[in-house]
Each structure stands twice: as structure tokens, then as C-alpha cells.
Amino acid sequence: AQKVTQAxxxxxxxxxxxxxxxxxxxxxDTTYYLFWYKQPPSGELVFLIxxxxxxxxxxxxxxxxxxxxxxxxxxxxxxTASQVVDSAVYFCALSEANSGYALNFGxxxxxxxxx
Amino acid sequence: DAGITQSPRYKITETGxxxxxxxHQTWSHSYMFWYRQDLGHGLRLIYYSAAxxxxxxxxxxxxxxxxxxxxxxxxxxxxxxxxxxxxxxxxASSEGTVPYxxxxxxxxxxxxx
Numbered sequence: 001a002q003k004v005t006q007a008x009x010x011x012x013x014x015x016x017x018x019x020x021x022x023x024x025x026x027x028x029d030t031t032y033y034l035f036w037y038k039q040p041p042s043g044e045l046v047f048l049i050x051x052x053x054x055x056x057x058x059x060x061x062x063x064x065x066x067x068x069x070x071x072x073x074x075x076x077x078x079x080t081a082s083q084v085v086d087s088a089v090y091f092c093a094l095s096e097a098n099s100g101y102a103l104n105f106g107x108x109x110x111x112x113x114x115x
Numbered sequence: 116d117a118g119i120t121q122s123p124r125y126k127i128t129e130t131g132x133x134x135x136x137x138x139h140q141t142w143s144h145s146y147m148f149w150y151r152q153d154l155g156h157g158l159r160l161i162y163y164s165a166a167x168x169x170x171x172x173x174x175x176x177x178x179x180x181x182x183x184x185x186x187x188x189x190x191x192x193x194x195x196x197x198x199x200x201x202x203x204x205x206x207a208s209s210e211g212t213v214p215y216x217x218x219x220x221x222x223x224x225x226x227x228x
Contacts, residue, residue: 035217043203045219091157100163100171102146102160102173103217104160105157107157
């Protein structure tokens with residue numbers, strides 16, 4: 001069963017629009033970690049954020065913000081005032097103790113930002 | 116240079132051949148992982164290792180073998196390559212039991228013809 005669901009396969013926005021990427025996860029562990037990674041066209045995986053299950057405080061980093069809600073098992077990612085350089089595939093991932101803390105990835109959301 | 120290095124970056128091999136993908140990290144991280152990335156599937160875990168001589172299967176281990184005789188190396192071997200193993204392979208490492216972050220290699224693009 002898919003533990004991390006990214007329902008949006010592709011999103012296309014015009015530059016300066018705000019965009020939210022959805023992530024829903026499933027776990028029975030009380031301690032777990034959630035991540036977002038960015039994969040630009042060049043192919044490398046770039047770490048964006050890590051959040052543990054005990055910290056529901058939302059986080060903002062520049063134009064990026066993350067909303068973690070345990071009640072809905074969601075960890076959504078918002079890009080404010082999107083830019084062309086934000087075009088990439090974004091992956092949400094879950095890390096649990098019972099799988100050796102391996103990252104369990106969603107299938108990714110491909111974001112295209114056009115001028 | 117410090118970091119995590121995968122080699123080769125690109126590899127073309129024939130069906131039935133054995134091929135080994137290398138992964139080397141310089142941090143002495145305990146955990147290492149192998150993933151494959153395929154269109155429509157995201158990244159899927161093949162094998163992981165919690166320490167030297169400790170390995171475990173992930174979601175898609177069939178057709179692959181790993182070893183970890185030294186902490187810094189985690190090679191992935193395709194014993195008899197098949198076309199379905201054409202993929203981009205990523206190696207990653209993590210510091211410890213509390214995953215502060217995972218660092219990924221640049222990937223190996225493997226084509227099986």
C-alpha cells in the first residue's frame with residue numbers, strides 16, 4: 001500500500017502565482033519523520049525540509065512554507081510567488097523506525113512554472 | 116572530496132550480464148540505501164543497510180544483491196540484468212537512527228539492452 005500519496009501528478013502555474021503541493025501519509029508509528037525533496041531537471045535530489053512527528057509547528061523559509069497537520073496526516077508544501085527556477089519534481093517522503101528509517105517516497109509532483 | 120559518490124554515472128549493459136553499481140561515502144554514516152527511480156513510480160527502495168554487514172530488503176529487492184563489508188561502501192549488483200532493470204539508481208546515506216537528513220548521490224543511469 002502506498003504510504004505517501006501525492007495526488008497531484010503535474011501542476012502548471014504562471015510565474016508569481018502561489019502553488020500548494022499536497023502530501024498525505026500513512027503510518028502506525030508514533031515517531032516518524034517527513035521530508036520534502038526537490039529534483040530539478042538536472043536530476044539531483046535536493047533536501048528541502050525535515051519534520052518530526054512531535055513538531056507540528058509550521059515552517060517558513062523564504063518563499064517556501066510547510067503545513068504539517070497530524071489530524072489529517074498531511075504535510076503540504078506551498079511556494080509563494082513561484083519562479084521559473086521552481087520548475088522541478090517535488091517528492092514528499094516518510095521515514096519510520098520499522099523500516100530502518102529508509103525514506104518511503106510519494107510518486108512526486110511535477111511543477112512547471114511558465115513566464 | 117567529501118560526500119557520497121556513485122559510479123559509473125552512465126552504464127549500458129546487455130541482458131544477462133552482471134553489473135555492479137558503486138556507492139562510496141566519506142562521512143562514516145551508519146545507514147545507506149539504494150533506490151531506483153522510474154517514471155510513474157517515484158523512488159523505490161531496493162535495499163538498505165544499518166551498519167557494516169547488516170543489510171535488509173526494501174520494496175523491490177528481486178534481482179539485486181548488496182553487500183557492506185566496509186561502512187563507507189555499499190555496492191549494488193545486478194546478477195543477471197534484465198530490461199526491466201533499466202532505471203536511474205540513487206544511493207543515499209544517513210547519519211544515524213534519528214534521520215536528520217539523507218544525502219543522495221548523483222545517480223547512475225543504467226540501460227539494459
